[in-house]
Amino acid sequence: MKSLADRPVNPVVGVPVSHESASAHVTGTALYTDDLLVRSRNVLHAWPVQAPHAHALIIGMDTRPALKVPGVVKVLTASDVPGVNDAGVKHDEPLFPSEVMFHGHAVCWVLGESLEAARLGAEAMEVEYQPLPSLLTLTDAMAAGSFQGNQPTVARGEPDSALINAAHRFSGEFEFGGQEHFYLETQASFAYIDEGGQVFVQSSTQHPSETQEIVAHVLGLANHEVTVQCLRMGGGFGGKEMQPHGFAAIAALGASLTGRPVRVRLNRAQDITLTGKRHPFHARWEAGFDDDGRLQALKATLTSDGGWSLDLSEPVLARAMCHIDNAYYIPNIEVHGRVAKTNKTSQTAFRGFGGPQGMLVIEDLLGRCAPLLGIDPAELRSRNFYEPGQSTPYGQPVRHAERLTAIWQSLLDRADVAQRRADIAEFNAAHPNIKRAIAMTPVKFGISFNLTAFNQAGALVHVYKDGSVLINHGGTEMGQGLHTKMRQVAATALGVPLSFIRLAPTRTDKVPNTSATAASSGADLNGGAVKNACEQISSRLAEVAARKLNIHPDDVRFDDGKVTGIGFHDRHLSFAEVARDAYFQRVPLWAAGYYRTEGLHWDSARMQGEPFKYFSYGAAVTEVEVDRFTGAYRQLRADIVHDVGDSLSPLIDIGQIEGGFVQGAGWLTLEDLRWDVSDGEGRGRLTTQSASTYKLPSFSEMPEQFNVHLFERATESGVVYGSKAVGEPPLMLAISVREALREAVAAFGSGGTAVELASPATPEAVFWALERVRASSPSSNDQERDTVRPPVPTSAL
């Protein structure tokens, strides 16, 4: 019996290949949901009516003025819903609300012959609101006791007594911002009643099965009456895990009521103001260290800003609490978690799913405490690494903990860290107005959905009589290269060249009841299912070939489209020949594959168990340069060593690592969501709702030198072809950028004090941190400081 991790000779996995749609991407011929519009006739366009209040009751709605606008065909309201008026899975997200819960909440949708008609119709709508008091900030929500969902605790040991007995004890608070997904393709759905009479929804969704379920329950239909297809997404990042459902439901509702195709495509402002984002967090903590800097105890309370409804806030919080340890053994710990309810968009999944927030708390804590302990921050980090045999606070043994040290050492060597530190010291001594710094941070990230049931997947593989192969699986393609990897898995499992494998778009009538393509698990789960289906077929083909070759089926080998016997050198059949023979022998040439991750268990009430199949490890070292006058900075160089197991597809994996790192750096340094928290008319309005006010990293934010190395000899047993997940873990490597900025800021002072840095660390935030350091430094020049008084930081040690 072949194990899941074993690779045959000459595997197609592990070969660097381009994205399977690369040539369609570069020629502009790769189709996305909204590109399908021009292929249909009589399409209706939808435009939302967005409420101008953060919180209000809807006390009147008149659709007549909208219907008078030329080209307006229909206004969709709650009374049109034949099924359940709900866009979520927790039944707390009405598709058409009676109470406005955030500024910009869509209260109804106008359908028009053109987008312009729909927009003018929406402008003409008369909606009467009765404004209600609103909560916008985490601070206000905590003070008001406005929470939602469970309030779990992760605990181990005796944190109280350990804190009392610790040689060094520190406490602090830290509030940090969320992040807008800013997938380049905004939310899009296109629905019609197809030629078979079913509701067909093309949707840019990471979770077609759940989109299907929500569309069905809104329409009052059974699931088999609705099919959802996702061709590909122009980026997802978690923002299309839950968020697309409501938009798909609007399109499907419109199509079912009018009999015409309905297109919903949000413009950027609508997308940013309607959809959830990464959760901002507040953390209050107390930590104890021994004289060597070893963590003795941690007590913390994490409060996330969940926005107006629960969405995925509970599992996001759980993952944050399961990652507050990051790579560090903390013998005594008690972490409380809660989700604040505020009048903002309902925050949701975003690459890392709470993991980044949990890790940021501990890394910020270590970065602040290191100078107070008199220990170099990188040294402080490595001293606290997990060792083999130790377990996480939630009771999972940390398998392969030794990889942390191995990766760390490999990075120190590859990035020439010791020499560069010396160079930086020399540079800084010669430059009063510009400072450089280097910082190193590790990542340990648990792979699998915390909710055990999600860890299953299906696939459907067809071999045709000519030997060509068509695969379907339940995962979606959002740019992460899943489809590329699945083709490589299928080619490896069937022993055929990559060109034999064609992959069809993801749709719910091919593989049912799928999990979201999320939690970095797409390749692990779907790869297991594709491999399973292919192996069912190849074992049948082996019998066919064995008869012809006159050998035992176990001795049949499939390699590069040839079917031969073990030890044969000159005799082989072609794969197509064997497929054709199989057909005539009435041997089925297709199979449904299935995979479930073994060995997982999780008690979410006790927050104990082994929710993760394994951990992904990595480390990054980043060098930055900061300008004293403005706080502006650049990333001079970043080096990464990351563990992807035995890579399924190295070009894809390196792309995920680099992209995750830059996206993480965006979250931590640049991307700044601002809401109007005044008591004026715009209260609750997101003021950064466009590309001109919400800035993502551009070329100028990438590290000028960027070296990524895949950790070697890293086979992960129990995972498809020995690989590991790669989507999320690298994002958190970007914490090294933030820590490098902190150390560069410290270099402007005399040392020995904690540097507080707001997050995101925008040039302005860095400037104020710098001013505080200079203000507390006795050697600074007083005459230059008279008029600039740093504001009180949002986080105070």
Place this chain on the structure above:
Amino acid sequence: MDGIEIFVNGQAQDCSRTSPHTRLLDWLRAEGLTGAKEGCAEGECGACAVLVARPDGPEGSRWTSLNSCLPPALAFDGQEIVTAEGLGTAAGPCSGEDLHPVQREMADRGGSQCGYCTPGFICSMAAEYYRPDRRPGQGRKETGSREVGEQHATDHECGPNGFDLHALSGNLCRCTGYRPIRDAAYALGNPLDADPLLDRQNRPAPPVKHTRTGGGAQFLRPETLGEALEVMQESPEAKLVAGATDLGVEVNLRHSRPPLLLAIDRLEELRTLSFDDGRVEIGAALTLSEVERGLDGRLPLLAQLFPQFASRLIRNAATLGGNLSTGSPIGDSAPALLAMDATVVLCSLDGEREVPLSEYYTGYRQSVRKPHELLRAVRIPLPLAESTAFYKISKRRFDDISSVSAAIALQVADGVVNSARIGLGGVAATPIRAFATEESLTGQPWTADTVATAAGVMAGEGTPIDDMRASALYRQAMLRQALLKFHAEKATALEAAK
């Protein structure tokens, strides 16, 4: 009236039934060319970029990348456009693979992940690939700045093949982290002699057509300046359009629907660039890229400004006249021009008048320009001040909008400040001159004490506000820091010169 048609990927396509408010992007997509995408609809992300054949002198043309989400399709009457689809073909059931070199590099090096931004990147990259003056070895060798104020590392921003990374600064990618895209760009060779797009650059750009639509909202491209001024006299509601980089945002995001669009960007009287002993005159309808090429570094303050002004995609369309007429307090050209003591030339059927830029603005997006007047040119007196710097404070180094901008021009002789002119943006309802700071500097010795005092005065200039880009406190601080930074840099330069 001739039919209205646009040549897309070598084929003439009818455009005569298009509304003046239909963007080039939507028109292309409705024609079935869905490669260009909308990512932001305000010229920030570049997912909609396409190539347009623009004039490069009287004899040649130049493939120029533009955001198609901003300009009206009708502005391209008679013009030649190439999209990602027109550059190459992917393998499919009916065609073999035939990729353009830019597409080949991007595909092979992992330059696309989700692929949504990719067609736009391809067009921006292709424009740089064909740039006639791209030469290997233009990049500098070292990486990292060695000194405060030294122009930052250009090696990272210029490839060994002469590829200027700023060509891609208006294209955002959310997936890759950019490294593979940079590698693809720097791996490009030179176009083959037989390359038809290279060959196209050796011939003049398509002639300008006199476009006039009837019924409903109108689009009008007059043949002469006189005709334009007449229309302005008769129809005060006419909205002038040059690069449409501001108008496009108004149309897309604020749903403005002007009844009459008057295209002035190809009027020859507005496209002059002349030097004489006393002054430089820059036509208001030259694109910023054209001005940049035409000046070739001769106005150092503008040379410093251009790479920081939005992005190449925007600079290929936006004009100085547009930037000044829009009158946004965070427009980047006004502070630099204020520091150069520029004047603007306004013309109408009554003739021309010249107004100092420092007296041009009267309030938020308001000026002394009358509705029937057209900003024809900008004049900059010579000689220039010797010591100049432009500081743009923003979150992102490329392709961003200023929180604060400061342009400083000083004449220092024998250690004494003879004259000082400082233009500021982002700290008041209009771009302003820092008159009090100038006064505090003039006649004083160029010393740390003088600068400290003047920096204190500068911090009090304007009335900065808190917004999503920066706090008022930071803006204030940046005003004083700008002067301190300027002094530190010039002191260093002085020492280096010794």
